[in-house]
Amino acid sequence: MIAFANELGAAHARTLVKAACSAQRVFFSVPEMDRSLDGSNPVEGKEVYVPIVDGSLNLIKEGAGTTRSRLPVMLDRGQVERFKGISKLEIARLGDLDGTRYFAVDLPHRELFGSVLDGAKAVSRIPLIVEDMDERHVAVLSYARGLMWFHRNTRFCTMCGSTMNSVNEGRGRACGGCEKTVYPRIDPAVITLVANGNKCLLGRKASWPKGRYSLLAGFAEVGETLEDTVYREVKEESGVDIDRNSVKYHSSQPWPFPRSLMIGFSVNALSTKIELDENELEDVRWFDKEFIRARLRLGGNEEFNIPPKYALANRMISEWIAE
Ligand SMILES: [Zn+2]
Numbered sequence: 001m002i003a004f005a006n007e008l009g010a011a012h013a014r015t016l017v018k019a020a021c022s023a024q025r026v027f028f029s030v031p032e033m034d035r036s037l038d039g040s041n042p043v044e045g046k047e048v049y050v051p052i053v054d055g056s057l058n059l060i061k062e063g064a065g066t067t068r069s070r071l072p073v074m075l076d077r078g079q080v081e082r083f084k085g086i087s088k089l090e091i092a093r094l095g096d097l098d099g100t101r102y103f104a105v106d107l108p109h110r111e112l113f114g115s116v117l118d119g120a121k122a123v124s125r126i127p128l129i130v131e132d133m134d135e136r137h138v139a140v141l142s143y144a145r146g147l148m149w150f151h152r153n154t155r156f157c158t159m160c161g162s163t164m165n166s167v168n169e170g171r172g173r174a175c176g177g178c179e180k181t182v183y184p185r186i187d188p189a190v191i192t193l194v195a196n197g198n199k200c201l202l203g204r205k206a207s208w209p210k211g212r213y214s215l216l217a218g219f220a221e222v223g224e225t226l227e228d229t230v231y232r233e234v235k236e237e238s239g240v241d242i243d244r245n246s247v248k249y250h251s252s253q254p255w256p257f258p259r260s261l262m263i264g265f266s267v268n269a270l271s272t273k274i275e276l277d278e279n280e281l282e283d284v285r286w287f288d289k290e291f292i293r294a295r296l297r298l299g300g301n302e303e304f305n306i307p308p309k310y311a312l313a314n315r316m317i318s319e320w321i322a323e
Helices: 005-019 077-084 126-130 135-152 226-238 289-297 312-322
Strands: 047-053 057-061 090-097 100-107 121-123 164-167 172-175 187-196 199-204 216-219 248-255 260-268 283-288
Touching: 047 077, 047 135, 057 126, 057 135, 077 100, 090 135, 090 164, 100 135, 126 135, 135 248, 187 226, 187 312, 199 216, 199 226, 199 289, 199 312, 216 226, 226 260, 248 312, 260 312, 283 289, 289 312
Parallel strands: 047 100, 187 260
Antiparallel strands: 047 057, 057 121, 090 100, 164 172, 187 199, 187 216, 199 283, 248 260
8 A cells, every 4th residue: 555645754754853953953964864875774674755846846745733844745665666657767865864765756747646746735945945844854855856956957978968877876877878977066155254353244136035135155166276266256246355364164054956065164354345246246235243133133124134044144144243
């Protein structure tokens, strides 16, 4: 008999919530998961499959509780075997967690699986995944989504144009024509807290919610050290010079939407004059620590607010104003 997704999800939710540590977690990270493929961590045949629709959508269900009540849809092997009869499925092994082996499975057409996935909602936006969901579930969903995005976007060989196929239990893809093998690539992006005494530099993009300000950020380019990227991005986005010797690593955060790694740094400014490049940001300003503290004490508003708690920028700004 096929177990319904919500029952399976509820059982795993209880296990995960019970085991979740109380310390602050890096969102979208699940360090407890053993990703090794060597079979050194035997499980008792327990397997679950995290479905991703069209390589980019997560499936969730509303739970019965009032807090952290939303659950990821997880499938059992029987369901996946049944779906295999309907369509070719891409499957990748994620890792082992609490005695259960997790896989990601790409469902190419949600409508084909409608009867079993009834009531599930396909979501793309990050806030909709994070909201009211256990943080380890969030991490597993985002990991599955990032890996399935890789499979979806690596269908053909860049050397010879032949079809590529999944290898290494879904951790890579190999070409059927020239034997080229590829693995998921990660894009490193720096996010920088530029301080000048009790002021820090924050900017906003025109597309962001009203009043939203955040740290300056950007992707590393070919041939750069991360320190070079920090210097260049701050200069490009604000015109401010920084003290290269003051660059300090803060922490990092996976951002698999689809494949970034955020790397946080703090630096001291050498200059304060702002030269805004309007192609990059709508506004950049120095904000006083006390101003930020006072606004955030009220939870932020349309005059001033910062990115949500799940973003590294929130953590870095919150820690800085607490110093
Ligand atoms: Zn090839």
